Amino acid sequence: MKKITIFFVLLFTLIGFIGCQSSTTISTTTALTTSSSTTIDSTTISTWESTTSITSTTTIPTTTTIPTTTTVPTTSTTMTTTLDPNSLLANIPSDCNLAPIEQGWIPVWCEEFNYTGPVDPTKWKHQVGGGGFGNQELQYYTSRPENAIVDGEKLIITAIKESYGGHAYTSSKIWTQGLHNFKYGKFEIRAKVPAGLGTWPAFWMMPKSSVYGGWPNSGEIDILEHVGNNLDSLLGTIHTGKYNHMTGNQKGHSRYVKGLSEEFHVYSITWNEHTISWQINGLNYGITTFIPGENLDVETYMAWPFDQEFYLILNLAMGGGLGGSVDPNFIFDRFEIDYVRVYQKDHVTGDTIKPFSPTDIEALRITPTSAYLIWTRAFDNRQIKYYNIYVNGVLNKKVSLNTWKMSSLLPNTTYMIEIESEDYAGNRSAKVPFSFTTTSE
Ligand SMILES: [Ca+2]
Numbered sequence: 001m002k003k004i005t006i007f008f009v010l011l012f013t014l015i016g017f018i019g020c021q022s023s024t025t026i027s028t029t030t031a032l033t034t035s036s037s038t039t040i041d042s043t044t045i046s047t048w049e050s051t052t053s054i055t056s057t058t059t060i061p062t063t064t065t066i067p068t069t070t071t072v073p074t075t076s077t078t079m080t081t082t083l084d085p086n087s088l089l090a091n092i093p094s095d096c097n098l099a100p101i102e103q104g105w106i107p108v109w110c111e112e113f114n115y116t117g118p119v120d121p122t123k124w125k126h127q128v129g130g131g132g133f134g135n136q137e138l139q140y141y142t143s144r145p146e147n148a149i150v151d152g153e154k155l156i157i158t159a160i161k162e163s164y165g166g167h168a169y170t171s172s173k174i175w176t177q178g179l180h181n182f183k184y185g186k187f188e189i190r191a192k193v194p195a196g197l198g199t200w201p202a203f204w205m206m207p208k209s210s211v212y213g214g215w216p217n218s219g220e221i222d223i224l225e226h227v228g229n230n231l232d233s234l235l236g237t238i239h240t241g242k243y244n245h246m247t248g249n250q251k252g253h254s255r256y257v258k259g260l261s262e263e264f265h266v267y268s269i270t271w272n273e274h275t276i277s278w279q280i281n282g283l284n285y286g287i288t289t290f291i292p293g294e295n296l297d298v299e300t301y302m303a304w305p306f307d308q309e310f311y312l313i314l315n316l317a318m319g320g321g322l323g324g325s326v327d328p329n330f331i332f333d334r335f336e337i338d339y340v341r342v343y344q345k346d347h348v349t350g351d352t353i354k355p356f357s358p359t360d361i362e363a364l365r366i367t368p369t370s371a372y373l374i375w376t377r378a379f380d381n382r383q384i385k386y387y388n389i390y391v392n393g394v395l396n397k398k399v400s401l402n403t404w405k406m407s408s409l410l411p412n413t414t415y416m417i418e419i420e421s422e423d424y425a426g427n428r429s430a431k432v433p434f435s436f437t438t439t440s441e
């Protein structure tokens, strides 16, 4: 009985073992099949994801219905809904029909890259050439489709390792110089930055006319910079005569976002008369404000030249001062841009409320011939455009910042000053009187 049991136990174990073996073989095959189909799936998923993200962008414009929210008629029932034909709202370019209107930001210039081929020549020009650009950069910028091409949804700037024009890499740099310039607003890009060691993509702005002199005196605004050698650390920076990277005191902000280079993100700045702030996906991560009291050692423009028009630049550099060493195995890498949008606020239309007056006026660093006037910025329901400065009853100067350096004064002389705030609709505050006396020689 025992022996038979043992026999059957052995027999069943053997059958079970064979069964197991065969079923293992089958499951291995299944596993292989499944894994290969999983690969296809993941491709499908990633395609799906990228399509979805694009679709979700496309969904945003539905928000465009917001302007139709006819905020205007709320004022009174007798008023007609007609927009001021000069308002930004009445003049939104058709290129901007995908850009939402949020928090009063009205799209004024949009590049959605929803065409194919080279970049739209009415919006962009290529900068062709190499030479390092003052940063020992390694790339030669071409206008070839290999380096910049629009694929119907986005612009793809590709840096390639290849010998060209005496350089070891090619890439592309495009700008709106000579075509489109902007002063103040919200400047936004949706992009995916490369991760390759030595890559250095940027979305930035340079002055249309360098009225305060060559770089850095007329300023530079870096909206987005990223380097593969400092992966996933986003950089936003301004350079001015007083604050720049040559002297190591540029005004910069950085934000580490894990996986930054793996996905598209929205990078932006908002720039007004006295402040520039940086955002990623709508969240602020840095702000720089002009503070007059900290800049009495220089002419105001040396600290804040950002009261002029600037143009937009997109490029992918290789190596150089910030990009660092290039991966020896580098073949190519891509900077992909879904869109670039510029928004401004319509401070002109419908503002009938006058601004508050400036306060705390002071005269500092008084000499026989000069003095710095500084004051606390005034508040307006929209935005203050100017502070008008009257000297001995005569309008002498309009400034957008809360400071003015008076010069060519007479020694030992008392100056009667009045300052008023003025908004973009021309409404003015009461004048605030102030006086000071220059020192004797
Ligand atoms: Ca697009």
Ligand SMILES: [Ca+2]
Residues within 6 Å of the ligand: 351, 352, 353, 354, 355, 380, 381, 382, 383, 423, 427
């Ligand atoms: Ca106002």
